[in-house]
Amino acid sequence: MNLFRSEEHIERWLGGRPAGVTLPGARLSELAQAWWGDRLDPGWRPHSVQQNQEILERLSLTGDFWRLPAV
Amino acid sequence: MDAADLELRNATYRLFVQGGRAPTAAETAKAAGIDVPSVHAGWRQLHDAHALVLSTSAMELRMANPFSAVPTAHRVHAAGRWWYANCAWDAFGICAALHADGRIESSCPDCGEPLAVEVKDGRPGDDRLLYHCLVPAARWWDDIVFT
Numbered sequence: 001m002n003l004f005r006s007e008e009h010i011e012r013w014l015g016g017r018p019a020g021v022t023l024p025g026a027r028l029s030e031l032a033q034a035w036w037g038d039r040l041d042p043g044w045r046p047h048s049v050q051q052n053q054e055i056l057e058r059l060s061l062t063g064d065f066w067r068l069p070a071v
Numbered sequence: 072m073d074a075a076d077l078e079l080r081n082a083t084y085r086l087f088v089q090g091g092r093a094p095t096a097a098e099t100a101k102a103a104g105i106d107v108p109s110v111h112a113g114w115r116q117l118h119d120a121h122a123l124v125l126s127t128s129a130m131e132l133r134m135a136n137p138f139s140a141v142p143t144a145h146r147v148h149a150a151g152r153w154w155y156a157n158c159a160w161d162a163f164g165i166c167a168a169l170h171a172d173g174r175i176e177s178s179c180p181d182c183g184e185p186l187a188v189e190v191k192d193g194r195p196g197d198d199r200l201l202y203h204c205l206v207p208a209a210r211w212w213d214d215i216v217f218t
Binding site: 001002003004005006007009010012013014017019020021022023024025026027028029030031032033035036037039040042044045046056064065066067068069 | 137159177179186190204
């Protein structure tokens with residue numbers, strides 16, 4: 001999970017491997033806020049798979065790539 | 072994850088943030104008021120529950136996500152000190168977890184050029200940078216260090 005300068009750099013880095021998913025930095029930051037924002041709260045409880053899936057869906061990160069495994 | 076696991080997990084994270092580095096099992100035991108074998112057993116439970124990640128070679132922390140216990144290519148300055156993140160997502164996650172603005176320093180894996188981005192109010196100051204996630208969500212925990 002890396003930051004890149006441009007799509008061209010991603011393509012070159014992949015070197016023919018199947019691509020994953022590319023997001024703008026702003027979207028990644030939104031995702032990080034939702035995913036990690038409560039991590040240091042004194043009342044933190046582990047997120048369920050469903051809760052995490054809902055975070056992804058709220059950010060329109062849907063489809064097979066973003067489907068979390070059932071535990 | 073029972074109440075004792077949660078208490079140990081919270082103590083571990085608290086020590087990590089207070090000290091700016093991963094606490095040892097002995098430090099965690101002292102803070103939590105338990106013995107070192109109990110910390111080891113609790114950390115193992117938390118590792119299995121994906122609540123933190125242990126080193127493969129020793130009973131030491133590798134990740135208290137989004138924080139990394141070891142140096143990585145993703146550094147974050149936030150809340151007055153430098154941190155290591157496990158990946159770019161976690162770098163933003165450190166600012167999110169600390170509820171702090173920050174500066175992320177990384178490098179482009181393709182060309183090796185340094186990248187830096189300021190994060191203010193949860194938003195990056197540079198809209199040009201892109202994030203690539205190679206591994207599908209279903210496989211993130213198959214090898215979390217690679218992911």
